[in-house]
Amino acid sequence: MKPIKVGLLGIGTVGSGTFNVLKRNQEEITRRAGRSIEIAMVADLNIERARELTNGEVEVVNDANLVVNNPDIDIVIELIGGYGIAKDLVLKAIANGKHVVTANKALLATHGNEIFKAAQEKGVMVAFEAAVAGGIPIIKALREGLTANRIQWIAGIINGTTNFILSEMRDKGLDFNTVLKQAQALGYAEADPTFDIEGVDAAHKATIMASIAYGIPMQFDKAYVEGITKLEASDIRYAEDLGYRIKLLGITKRTPEGIELRVHPTLIPEKRLIANVEGAMNAVLVQGDAVGATLYYGKGAGAEPTASAVIADLVDITRLATADPEHRVPHLAFQPAAISDLPILPMSEIVTSYYLRMHVEDKPGVLADVTRILADLSISIDAMLQKEPGEGETRTDIIILTHQTKEKNIIAAIEKIEALATVTGSVIKLRLEELS
């Protein structure tokens, strides 16, 4: 099948991330989409940098109109940002019958109604997974996964800059201005951080989520927006004394009178999972009347996380253009002809870390014997616990945490350990995963 041709407007962080991921995972993405997805043209004011980032593999222009007017291009990805020229280009792409993928939350929150109306009249799609919570597929969850529910409320940590600052304020007991400077030095906050720290970015995203959840037009101008600039270290401390963490939340709630739409620092009970989302991570908690609470967590920003969302939209649009309706999304996420034959590994070959508990004579040399057995099989020890024997007891528990090794090595080690005269009974073995 003919490849789907894509035009990129802007090749900054997200644009180059999109180019790199499309290239690196080309084979898998093609199998999943049913046809290949090619970046046919890139427009950027900085042509030299654009050529560098694309290794000269793509036609690069500095006039974005060449992309939106290009008859060979099926989908335009808008990554310029802001609501000036980006708006004109998006509307032009739509008028030319092209689908649009965008990460531009500011544009959608302020001009989304006009853009979606134009797209609907023209019969093209505008997709925006990348506009809210980076790589977390929250738009898809709200729009499709939770479609059976009346959404009661949504509360999200949807700005990584402010969540990073709040985590640092709490961890280190510092005030806002000090941490902001640190964040800027580390690249977690922009030189002009206004949109982030004043809550505007979060409000753009909350506006979009509210519209999806409640089927209302985008009304960013009606959102209440309060950032973190006035937060004092003492309030973070007092909140913790009372069992709460402070997060900048984007909140939308359905009530009989209407929809709440607000962004502001919020105390939340520390036992909630979402209260423990730290650093630049994002998380969105959704309460639906059928499913109850669901939480979606992951990286809210960054080149490749955001590219992951952009490409998910590209594949969605491509699948529609490609497959007949019954096969829109292949059952196993790959086109059936392309099922992989990677073997399932036998258990002896898997690699993980282990927890071992053994019951031993409390004698000198026991530990040396056990550690020698592990060392001979190249199994490293990460941690160890040795309990004192109880009153009148001569035996005790030893607990060992090993580093990663193959299951067959642990099985061999356990056999040898159980054969020691000083070891009674079986060695208890549990597997351990760091999940990092």
Added chain:
Amino acid sequence: MKPIKVGLLGIGTVGSGTFNVLKRNQEEITRRAGRSIEIAMVADLNIERARELTNGEVEVVNDANLVVNNPDIDIVIELIGGYGIAKDLVLKAIANGKHVVTANKALLATHGNEIFKAAQEKGVMVAFEAAVAGGIPIIKALREGLTANRIQWIAGIINGTTNFILSEMRDKGLDFNTVLKQAQALGYAEADPTFDIEGVDAAHKATIMASIAYGIPMQFDKAYVEGITKLEASDIRYAEDLGYRIKLLGITKRTPEGIELRVHPTLIPEKRLIANVEGAMNAVLVQGDAVGATLYYGKGAGAEPTASAVIADLVDITRLATADPEHRVPHLAFQPAAISDLPILPMSEIVTSYYLRMHVEDKPGVLADVTRILADLSISIDAMLQKEPGEGETRTDIIILTHQTKEKNIIAAIEKIEALATVTGSVIKLRLEELS
């Protein structure tokens, strides 16, 4: 447009949940799907109970063949379970050109290859969001939301019975058999809990996720399956001493040699979000090469959570039959003609709880004045902190947490409090959400 007609095979817990949610949220679901979805026929061995559960509103039969052979039915929902008659009925529905929605993880894990092959040859869809992690849209996330990624590994708490038992064992320091009996009494474990406690149910689900993630055929027979029956309370305690929690995880990993597919009790660091998933909740952690780690959390079982997933599949299939490809999923999740006009509430009308910090003279009567002001505005106090004044200080901080009230009430209260002679400066106000 003509309604989509659905046939239900089995109206137990999930079937009645599906019926109830489809009815309760009929208007919203119809707007999102583009046409109404009607349960046209229900087959169940217990006709009386089926009539009761459906209020006599639906044709009820006790022969499932009447459903799968009914020419008016577009989609068959298989909720019988197991891989005996359920398999025959699913294959027959497919042969009759009907789409299938199922929650049957056992059937798919063991006969999925045959079923998907038949569906592909016939050109119908088989959807199974409800088969893994209940209402959490994890299948959609793996298949669509994360489609740009090479999935590196997946680790899931995907059996609520065993997670409930492990939470209780840890909370109360009890052994497995004691907690199992409690779980059965509370309805968290079946009379015959084998599939759950031996890890078989989790292995069915892990098998399905591995197939979606890696594009491999279902190979349940190759999965390593170890449940929680041999876990001792002492291991849970030692793990905690070392900074770990023990969870029954379904794990699949991609390695150069092949795919790991295993279910077993696993120590995980207590600082991971997934280590703090308690009770009957589920959570799936996915590591993708572009997006990094994403986590999906929610109810893994229950009538309405599972129905939420079933109906998401129904709406997906319906949208395909209805809309032209460019409008498959309306931008704002409702058909554009049906955008709601619920107003965005002004901030004065929102309802939430509050944290108030005020600086006061350390004198008798100050607290009485403040609490009187709040009481007069019907604002209840949930908690209070009063710090001792510092050395030589006559003033101190008082922190109050209020119960829910309207923003305008708090603003009025603060105005009065700030007017008290004994209160210095402004009252700091932060909003508080319990998120329960």
